[in-house]
Amino acid sequence: MKNLLLLSAAFGLMACSAADTASDKTAEGVKAAATDMIKAIDRPLPAPADDLRTESIGNNLYVIFGSGGNVGVSVGDDGVLLIDDKFEKNAEGILAQVKGLTDAPVRYVLNTHYHGDHTGSNAQMAAAGAELVGHVNVRARMGMTFENKTFGRTTKAVDESLWPTTTYDGTTTMEFNGDFVNLLHTPNAHTDGDSLVHFVRANTIHMGDNFFNGLFPYIDVDAGGTVAGMIAAHDKALMLANNETRIIPGHGPMASKADLQAARDMLQTIHERVKARMEAGDSLETILASNILQDYAKYASFIDETNMVRIAYRSISGE
Numbered sequence: 001m002k003n004l005l006l007l008s009a010a011f012g013l014m015a016c017s018a019a020d021t022a023s024d025k026t027a028e029g030v031k032a033a034a035t036d037m038i039k040a041i042d043r044p045l046p047a048p049a050d051d052l053r054t055e056s057i058g059n060n061l062y063v064i065f066g067s068g069g070n071v072g073v074s075v076g077d078d079g080v081l082l083i084d085d086k087f088e089k090n091a092e093g094i095l096a097q098v099k100g101l102t103d104a105p106v107r108y109v110l111n112t113h114y115h116g117d118h119t120g121s122n123a124q125m126a127a128a129g130a131e132l133v134g135h136v137n138v139r140a141r142m143g144m145t146f147e148n149k150t151f152g153r154t155t156k157a158v159d160e161s162l163w164p165t166t167t168y169d170g171t172t173t174m175e176f177n178g179d180f181v182n183l184l185h186t187p188n189a190h191t192d193g194d195s196l197v198h199f200v201r202a203n204t205i206h207m208g209d210n211f212f213n214g215l216f217p218y219i220d221v222d223a224g225g226t227v228a229g230m231i232a233a234h235d236k237a238l239m240l241a242n243n244e245t246r247i248i249p250g251h252g253p254m255a256s257k258a259d260l261q262a263a264r265d266m267l268q269t270i271h272e273r274v275k276a277r278m279e280a281g282d283s284l285e286t287i288l289a290s291n292i293l294q295d296y297a298k299y300a301s302f303i304d305e306t307n308m309v310r311i312a313y314r315s316i317s318g319e
């Protein structure tokens with residue numbers, strides 16, 4: 001396994017801003033560099049296939065929507081970098097969508113967390129030559145078998161061929177395709193190993209499953225996730241974002257800073273409502289019977305109001 005040091009050696013660990021390191025440091029110089037990046041790709045988008053559809057979001061960045069988590073794609077002179085890679089069954093489809101954008105190889109897959117709808121194609125991507133990168137806890141989780149009490153099932157360790165081979169902790173920066181790609185760990189959020197991925201120059205953030213746009217979020221309490229950590233992850237991204245920032249959620253359509261703020265406010269409200277009932281001495285059953293999230297019914301999907309309350313209850317109680 002490679003560690004942060006090797007990742008840093010490959011790319012240069014950088015804490016400075018894009019403007020600090022651009023060869024022409026004037027505002028015009030930075031703008032020209034960004035324009036060069038945009039000009040580099042002029043192919044039409046690949047045709048949708050296998051339930052997968054690619055959307056251009058500017059600055060040589062793309063998102064592959066469809067089953068599983070949203071895949072971020074960076075295309076340029078350095079090759080292809082993917083953020084997450086859906087299910088195992090999607091591997092060929094993802095590679096076909098990428099092939100429609102460029103002939104360059106996939107060099108990196110950044111895993112935002114361990115879930116199988118974000119890491120399922122890891123083995124195939126590694127076999128195709130990609131290096132798998134994730135937070136240290138992503139690798140650790142993929143090697144663990146533990147109970148998921150929210151859904152009453154066992155989360156099983158997966159084959160080692162799926163595990164990230166390069167890990168980091170805290171934050172790290174890669175320089176890739178003319179941008180600075182910051183990986184920021186968000187502790188105990190959707191899981192215990194989530195990363196936000198910030199393309200500094202492109203003003204784009206991939207949130208992983210720290211953000212479900214327009215949906216109640218799943219929080220994997222049994223893998224170290226908490227509502228408070230999810231709120232903190234939203235806050236971290238909100239600090240990095242402005243009104244032009246393109247935000248890629250783990251699930252759901254592309255989002256703006258305002259969408260992210262709305263999701264954050266909903267989470268805060270859910271947390272406060274459940275906590276107030278718990279402090280008043282209500283049992284989980286009593287809280288569930290009270291329909292306290294009725295006004296958020298439109299956010300229900302595979303996480304419905306009942307699951308959302310149970311998750312918040314378990315997060316707050318630690319049970």
Ligand SMILES: [Zn+2]
Nearest residue numbers: 113115190209
């Ligand atoms: Zn997830």
